[in-house]
Amino acid sequence: MNAADLGLPVDVPSTALFTDQYELTMLQAALRAGTADRRSVFEVFTRRLPEGRRYGVVAGTGRVLDAVENFRFDAGVIGFLRDQGIVDESTLEWLAGYRFSGDIWGYPEGEVYFPGSPILRVEGSFAECVLLETVILSILNHDSAIAAAASRMSAAAGGRRLIEMGARRTHELAAVASARAAYVGGFGATSDLAAGFRYGIPTVGTSAHAFTLLHDSERDAFRAQIDSLGKGTTLLVDTYDVAEAVRTAVELAGTDLGAVRIDSGDLLLVAHRVRQQLDELGATGTKIVVTSDLDEYAIASLAAAPVDAYGVGTQLVTGSGHPTCSMVYKLVARAESADPKAPLVPVAKKSTGGKTSIGGRKWAARRVDAEGVAEAEIIGTGPVPAELADRQLLVELVKGGEVIAREPLDTVRARHMDARAGLPMSAIQLSRGEPVLPTQYV
């Protein structure tokens, strides 16, 4: 893929510098020691879910595939590394020819995960795999955190429409990835035009308080908006007095008014009052959108309120208390020599201070009960038991350096809905608890 094909308002000529320096110094030392070519297996997993969460959501895989494809050291990058003396000339030469040629397997995007789930497995030479650590973790840790929050919110919202509007609360490009992850987690639209441009996510938006304040009266502002955007627009009714605004809105737009938006106050109370007022005015089809400081708990508390759509900002793009996952990228097996036929040896950190992991190249499968409800995440390094053979979770994403599993975002979103629906009902309880599936090692 050419950088231009990424289509973002931001071109990414290379993702190679989204990398911690130590990946390159390790490469240099391994090249010199003759160990760089040892066949290696790295796995991405998390030791725990964020406190109290019942499941995680894999998101960002599609962006990882883009990043791997664009991971090249062009002349500008090489020049920078040389000027800064970060690695030596023979390493620079090696980097100039870099192209990932290995294999990547992973949980398909949108799938749920649990502590220990081998979410991504990267295989190839140590040299070609170690370089990808930072950018892979950046993407998965960010996007999965946002998708997990989105999934809880969409479960809490039932079938009601969710709009992502958090761009202003996070880094401008994190915002684009957040809108994508929110869509995977069940949101239906975004306010962020860049996310519409880049990923084709439906965009929405009409007006802010500033628009009302710009005009000499709320009536002037509403008239200007209806003249421009039509009666189907959404009018923001809480700049001055909500009841008066609703009256003015229906007076100007008639009972065809699309929606009103409430952005402050006691949403439960105000939504009931506004619904009653709209109905009394005959605007029974006019929808109510609420948008003030919502999170999954606030959404759930409005379940009985006459609300048609929720706009969520801050709490979505900050992962509702958990803005990052704790995914790590660990060497779990490597060959004893650079011989391509040398067998893989499991490896793992062993010091007593924590952060230990389980060595060996892993498979994972989700065991279900007689009703087809998931009951355990099974992870192993040996042969896959026959009864789990068709319930394996890892799929091939990159083969010999070629991306083979690109897919539309709607497919990913539908997969997440299916995966979540396959969990025990307690998965979507908002209360804190243990992971809804136990992880079992066999």
Next chain:
Amino acid sequence: MNAADLGLPVDVPSTALFTDQYELTMLQAALRAGTADRRSVFEVFTRRLPEGRRYGVVAGTGRVLDAVENFRFDAGVIGFLRDQGIVDESTLEWLAGYRFSGDIWGYPEGEVYFPGSPILRVEGSFAECVLLETVILSILNHDSAIAAAASRMSAAAGGRRLIEMGARRTHELAAVASARAAYVGGFGATSDLAAGFRYGIPTVGTSAHAFTLLHDSERDAFRAQIDSLGKGTTLLVDTYDVAEAVRTAVELAGTDLGAVRIDSGDLLLVAHRVRQQLDELGATGTKIVVTSDLDEYAIASLAAAPVDAYGVGTQLVTGSGHPTCSMVYKLVARAESADPKAPLVPVAKKSTGGKTSIGGRKWAARRVDAEGVAEAEIIGTGPVPAELADRQLLVELVKGGEVIAREPLDTVRARHMDARAGLPMSAIQLSRGEPVLPTQYV
């Protein structure tokens, strides 16, 4: 500035799509209503600091200036907006010629702020100013959150060196901005090569556990690293047994070994033991770097430990519990007509549900006591009192659309150190409390 001059591994041909859709629909409605040209004043401020925080740190201003300069609607963007039917043809025509021509004043980057501080003031026509809301807030809300956490960590670290290594825990481009904000807040280096490339921040890094596990023994790994990176390198000593690793490290590198890194376990205990062992081995100049799950509290708790440098990841890039600020961009005054000479009228949201603000174009000054210590943040809309005339905080950043206040990051960093030092001592207490300065409106 050309996009290429931005120098990032990511070119930003336009920042115009980092925008919520409603900015554009408001523009369309205002153009049609004849109100788009009303002279307007928007201000960025926050109603409160994150709970318990004593001061905020303005960061991202330099990035805002880049974003404003690159805010252009090129053919690709216009085509997208047309295809999606987001605004009408006359609005598209207006957008195609867009270039911000107004004025921007703001707190200089690195300055501290308090509830109500008018951190940025954007003046021009309603149309040209309203469009900038989303991208300005994205940048300031993100970068200021990271800088505030960095500032607390650097205060806790005293004079010890701080290394930013959180790239893997946040979006890959948020990581670059985070490294920049961390530098403003007092960090000395970053692991993120893109941040070195884009902003000239010193980069560091040597090796991870994977490097040790790649080799047949820890001894082989250390030898490979020393051969490649020299005796001044930092060896990671907690893959297997720390005491044995330290012994091996000094045996191989001699007493000139640069540093050892500890990434797990009870850092206080392990640091003391390692220091004692290094000293007994004669490696009295070998430094100790610690890097495991640090935040400002952990850093403070290690004040008496023999630690030379701290590497901070997750907690830095997630704002240590506060990953975003609550900055808003509000219309505070606008003309009564499109006449350039029409007087400005203060405006403000007035509904009872909260989120009210104070209308009028504001100045701000920091009053100091007889010893020169700051004692209050003074904000007003009328004439500036004579005794505060030379203590005003807002400086001119953009004049008639031209950026006039670009400055090196080291200047910004030094300004933050000065601003923090000018606050009452309690500002750098880590305990929760009220803002260290009261905000007074005059």
